[in-house]
Amino acid sequence: MKKIVAWKSLPEDVLAYLQQHAQVVQVDPAQHDAFVAALRDADGGIGxxxxxxxxxxxxxxxxxxxxxxxVGFDQFDVDDLTRRGIVLAHTPDVLTESTADTVFSLILASARRVVELADWVKAGQWRASIGPAQFGLDVQGKTLGIVGLGRIGGAVARRAALGFNMNVLYTNRSANPHAERTYGARRVDLPELLANADFVCLQVPLTPQTKHMIGAAELRAMKKSAILINASRGATVDEAALIDALQNGTIHGAGLDVFDTEPLPADSPLLKLASVVALPHIGSATHETRHAMARNAAENLIAALDGTLAVNIVNRDVLAGSAGRDS
Known part of the structure; x- marks a missing residue:
C-alpha cells in the first residue's frame, strides 16, 4: 500500500479520502528529523x-x-523536484473568488479607512459629526492597476470594472483578451501602470524575477495619492522601501495581506502607521474555500500517484519525461 506523509491538519473527510487510497502518516513539521525520515519512506506528501x-x-x-x-509554490525548489522526477501539484482554481474578495476588501478598507475608523469609534473618539480629518478616498470610478492578470487578478478586475466602474490597467506576460473585451482592461507596461493607477494591486507569484519588483524607485513612480495592495507574496515588495515611502508620504497608504516575515513581528513599523491595513494572510481563509482546497490537493495527490493527474501540475516537464529521477 502506498504511503503518504501529511504535514498539515486536514478535514476529517479529506483525511478519510486519503486513507481509502493509502497509508497516511501525519507528522509535525516542527519535528524536523522525524519529518525528513517520514518523507524518505513515502510515495507522496501533502501539506x-x-x-x-x-x-x-x-x-x-x-x-x-x-x-x-x-496556489503558491514558492516553498518548493521546483527545478529540483523536476530533476528528481517528482510531480508537484497545487490548487489554483478553488481559491480564486475568496482571494479576490480579500483583495477588494483591502482596497475598500484602505481607501475608506475602515479599520482605523472602526478602532476610533470603539475607543470612544466619535463625539461629534465627522469632518475632513476622518474622510477617506473614493473607490468607484478610479483607476486600478493590476500587476499579474491571471485567475485572481481577473476576478479582481471583474469586481472593479463591473461593480465599481473602475478603469482597469494591467501588466502581464501575455495579453488577456477576455479581460480586455469584458472589463475594458488595458494592457500597459509597469511604468505606465504605476504612473496612472490610484490603486496598484500585486497578483504575481514569488519568483526570482518578481522578488522586490516593487522597490523604492517603483514607489516613487506611483501617485502620491495612490494605495499599494499586496495579497500575493510579501517578498514581491521591498518592505523596507515601502515603510520608508509610507512614513515619508511618498504614497498614500497600503493594504497588505502578506509580509516578508509571517507572522508579522509585533514591532514592525507597519503596525504603527494609520495608513496601513494589515491582515494575517487571510487571502483564501474561509471555511468553504479552505475545505475545497484541502479536498482538491488530496485528489491531486492521489491522481498523481496513480499517474492520471492532468491538471494543477506545476512542473509538467516531469510528465514529458524530460527529467530523470535521481537515485
Whole structure:
C-alpha cells in the first residue's frame, strides 16, 4: 500500500479520502528529523506553509508526488523536484473568488479607512459629526492597476470594472483578451501602470524575477495619492522601501495581506502607521474555500500517484519525461 506523509491538519473527510487510497502518516513539521525520515519512506506528501528543501528529499527514492494546499509554490525548489522526477501539484482554481474578495476588501478598507475608523469609534473618539480629518478616498470610478492578470487578478478586475466602474490597467506576460473585451482592461507596461493607477494591486507569484519588483524607485513612480495592495507574496515588495515611502508620504497608504516575515513581528513599523491595513494572510481563509482546497490537493495527490493527474501540475516537464529521477 502506498504511503503518504501529511504535514498539515486536514478535514476529517479529506483525511478519510486519503486513507481509502493509502497509508497516511501525519507528522509535525516542527519535528524536523522525524519529518525528513517520514518523507524518505513515502510515495507522496501533502501539506502547506513549510519550506521543503532539496536536502530534505535526499534519500526519498520512493517519492513520486507532492501536493501543496495552496496556489503558491514558492516553498518548493521546483527545478529540483523536476530533476528528481517528482510531480508537484497545487490548487489554483478553488481559491480564486475568496482571494479576490480579500483583495477588494483591502482596497475598500484602505481607501475608506475602515479599520482605523472602526478602532476610533470603539475607543470612544466619535463625539461629534465627522469632518475632513476622518474622510477617506473614493473607490468607484478610479483607476486600478493590476500587476499579474491571471485567475485572481481577473476576478479582481471583474469586481472593479463591473461593480465599481473602475478603469482597469494591467501588466502581464501575455495579453488577456477576455479581460480586455469584458472589463475594458488595458494592457500597459509597469511604468505606465504605476504612473496612472490610484490603486496598484500585486497578483504575481514569488519568483526570482518578481522578488522586490516593487522597490523604492517603483514607489516613487506611483501617485502620491495612490494605495499599494499586496495579497500575493510579501517578498514581491521591498518592505523596507515601502515603510520608508509610507512614513515619508511618498504614497498614500497600503493594504497588505502578506509580509516578508509571517507572522508579522509585533514591532514592525507597519503596525504603527494609520495608513496601513494589515491582515494575517487571510487571502483564501474561509471555511468553504479552505475545505475545497484541502479536498482538491488530496485528489491531486492521489491522481498523481496513480499517474492520471492532468491538471494543477506545476512542473509538467516531469510528465514529458524530460527529467530523470535521481537515485
Amino acid at each position: 502547506a506553509s513549510v519550506k521543503i528543501t532539496p536536502a530534505m528529499l535526499d534519500g526519498a527514492s520512493r517519492l513520486k508526488a507532492l501536493s501543496t494546499v495552496s
